Amino acid sequence: MSRYTAADIEPKWQTAWDEAGIFTAQRDPNRPKYYVLEMFPYPSGRIHMGHVRNYTMGDVIARYKSSCGFSVLHPMGWDAFGMPAENAAMAQGGHPGTWTYDNIKTMKGQMRPLGLSIDWSREFATCDPEYYGQQQAMFIDFMERGLVYRKNATVNWDPVDMTVLANEQVIDGCGWRSGAPVERRDLTQWFFKISDYSGELLDALDGLDNWPEKVRTMQANWIGRSQGLQFSFERTDGGESIEVYTTRPDTLLGASFVGISPDHPISKALEADNPEVAAKIAEMRKGGTTEEAIETAEKLGYDTGIRVKHPLDPNWELPVWIANFILMDYGTGAIFACPAHDQRDLDFCRKYDLPVKDTFLSLDDPKPVENEAFVPPKTEKVKWLDHFAGLDEATGEEAVEATVKFAEDADWGTGVEKFRLRDWGLSRQRYWGCPIPVVHCDDCGVVPEKKENLPVKLPFDEGGNPIDFSIPGNPLDRNPDWRACDCPSCGKPAQRETDTMDTFVDSSWYYARFTSPGATTPTDAEEAAYWMNVDQYIGGIEHAILHLLYSRFFARAMNICGHLPEKAREPFNALFTQGMVTHAIYKNAERTDENGRAIYHYPEDVEERDGVMVVKETGEKVKVIPSAKMSKSKNNVVDPVNIIDAFGADTARWFVLSDSPPERDVEWTASGAEAAAKHLSRVYATAAKIAEMDDADGNDEDLIRATHKAIHDVTMGIESFGFNAAIAKLYAFQNAISKSKAGGKAQKEAMRVMAQLMSPMTPHLSEEIWSMLGGAGLVAQADWPKADEAMLAEDSVTLPIQINGKRRAEISVPKDMDKAEVEKLALAEDAVIRALDGKAPKKVIVVPGRIVNVVV
C-alpha cells in the first residue's frame, strides 16, 4: 500500500487544476456569482503564517461556494506602495520598485504551492502604473465633484533631518533616525471630504448584518455622532467672540475657563506678536501627533489674559486659556471647561489652580468633587444644583435636551449635530506612493493634470543619476526635472505636486479593480455590475476602522463618479475578521545586548532542561512569553515554506484552520502541525484500504447516518466560519469510518463524501482520495453533497434529569414522547425519589428533547 506523500500529490493536482482552468473567474449569466476576497498582502518579502491562515480561510469559502454552484471570483494582488520599500532603499541602496517587485515574485513563488483557488490572471500590484494611473484619474474625478480639497494639517516634524515623520517613525517622542524630539508642524495638505458622509457612513452600519458587531461598534464610535450646543463667548475686550461646541451644555454653570487649541486662530494671532506665547505654544507642540500622545501628554496651559462673559451672567468673567489637549480638528477648536464633570478639565484646573464648581451630585452619594470628576452615564439620574433651565432631578440626556431648548429659546445658542470623524488627510511627503496628479501654476493656481497625460509616473532618476534614498526628505521635492511641466490649463511652465497619496487610497478600491483589472478606465461598468459586491471579505481585525471606513467612503465616491453601481456603495456584504497566528517568544532572562535591548532566541535554539527553558548553546535561562504576534524582531516567526517542505501544503492548511476559532489568535505549535500531518496520513491510509474493498452491502445503517451527520455538521461549520468545529467533526467522521463494519459500497461512498467535505481545506489530498475511489472528474468541480434530513434524526434521546439545576440522572425516551409521560418517567427515577423524600416536587420543567429539571 502506498503512503501519503504530499510532495508527489500536491504538484500533480495543482497542474490538473491549472490545465482545467477551473479557477479563472467567468461571468456566467446562468449561475449566481460569489466574490471572495482576502485583504491583499503587503509584499514584505516572505509569506508568514498569518497569510497562510487568511488565504486558506478565503480558499475554503471559495472552493465551497464553487462546489455549491456559484461562479466564483477569488483574486489576489499586492498592496505594494509604502514605507518599508523606501526604508530598504535607504538602508541598502537600490530602488523601492526593484525591492517591491522582487518581493512580489518571491512571495508569489511561496504562495503558489499552497494550492489556493486564485484567479491569478487578475493579479496586479498597486504600484503598477496601470493601476495608480486609474487612481489618479479618479482623484481628478473626485476633485471635480468637490470631494478633494486642501487645508493645513499637523505633521510630525523632525527638526534635525528636516523631514516629515510617520507616527511609526516617532519613538518615545523622538525621530527614529535623528533621535531629536519631534515637533508638530502645519503643512498644506490634500484631504478627502469623508466628513460629508459621516451621517451616511454611520447610519448604513445598521444594514451591515454580516459584519462583526465589534467592527460596527468600533466604526460607530470612530465616526462619533454627538448632539450638543454651539454658542459663543463674548470677549470683554471687544475682540471677535469665541465660538464653542459642547456636548454637555447642561453643565454651563460649572464653567471654569474657556479653552482654545494651540492651533486656534486666536492662539496663532497671539503667537505671531508675542514671543512668550510663541514659546509656550512651541512647548505644547512638542511630541507626536497621535491621539494617544496628545491624550497622555502632561496637561499644559497658558492664560492668554483674554476674558469672556458667561452667556448666563454678563458679570461673570471667564479666563481664556490655550490648552494642549484641545484639538483644532474637532468641534470649533474651543471649549468651555467644566472640571467637576470631566477628568481632563479637572486635572487641568487643579494644576493651574482654577475654580471647580459642582453642577450636579450623585443621588446615592452626594458629595462635592475633589480630585476625581463625577462623570455618571448620561442615562443616570442626578440631583441638579440651582439649574438655570429649572432642572431638579434628571438624567444627563434630559438635561442636555432641556438646556439646548433653553438656549435656543433665549437665542444664545444652537443645538447642532457633530461628528468626531475628521477628513481624510491623504498627502504624504514621500516617494514610494501614487503621485497626486495636480500641477501648481503661478497664474492658474492648483490645476488637475489632463487625463490624457496620466499616469503621472514616479521618476526613476534625479538629474540623470539613480535616486539617492539615503538623503532625508522627499526625493520628489528635490527633483526639478521631474517637477517641471506645462500647466494643463494655460500651457505655461509649472510645477508638479510632490506629495504622494496615503497607501490607504490604494487599498480603498482594489476590490473594485479586480472585477476588470485590465480596463482602461478605473472599472468596467458591466463587469462591476456583475461581480460587485464582495460577498465575503476576510482580513485582520487591525483593519476594523481605517481601511474599512475609507473603502466604504471610496465606494460611495466612485459611485458618484460613475465608477461603481449604486448597489456597491456598501462594497462588502459580509466581513470576517480573523485572529493572528502567534508563537511563544523566547526572551533571554540573563542578559541584554550592548544597547540594553532584550535578546530573543529562535524556537530551534532553545530547549527544556529540568523543567526550565534554556538556550541550547549557552545554557542561559529563557523567559517564555506565550502567544505573541509573530514578528521578525522577536525571532518567533515560523516560515510556512519550511512547513510546506516538511509536511505539504494540505497539512499547513489543515493546521491553521483546526486549532483555534478563526476569529481568535492561533498559537503555532510544532506538535499541532505533526498531529495534522498524522491525521491526513490516517485518512489517506483508510481511503487506500477502502479502495480495495468489494462493493458488498453490510451493516450500513450506522455509517450512512454518520455520513449524513458529517455532511450536515461540516456544512454548518463552513457556513458559520466555524472551521475548527468543522474539522473536529471531520476527525469524528474519520473515526466512524475507520471503525465501521459496513460493507464496501457504503464505505466507499462515505470516503468519497469525506473527500468532498475535506476538499475546501485539503484540496490536494481530497483529489487523490476522490480519484482513488473512482469519483468522477475533479472533486474541486463536484457538487457539494446534501444531507438527508431523515437520516439525521435519532429515534430515541437521552434526557438528563436535573434536581434544582444539577444533573442527577438520565433517562432514555422516544424522541417525540409526550411531556407528561416524560415527567412521569423522571419522577420514577431513584435519584428523584430520594431527593423528594416523599414530598411533592415544587415544579417540574420538561424541555422536550433537551432536559428535565425537578425543583424540590
Next chain:
RNA sequence: GCCCAAGUGGCGGAAUGGUAGACGCAGGGGAUUCAAAAUCCCCCGAUGGUAACAUCGUGUGAGUUCGAGUCUCACCUUGGGCACCA
C-alpha cells in the same frame, strides 16, 4: 488617556440559557515488535473513595433565572485600534 474585544483541564479549544470539557495535543497504561520507529486500543478537570458515588469547578465579586461558560453590573488581566505602519 479614549474606543473595542477576549479570559473554560497541563495546552489549543467545544458547548441554539438546558448533561461543562466535543475534537485535538501533551501525559499514563496496554497491544504489535528480537528491539525500536510507525501503527492500533484504553485512561486522562480537581478533591475524597477499592468502587459505586459524592463534593467542588468556566478570571474575581454580585445579580437575573427552575436552570448561567452563555444574560446584567462592577472589578482584574491580556490583546487590538487611536487617523502618516500596512
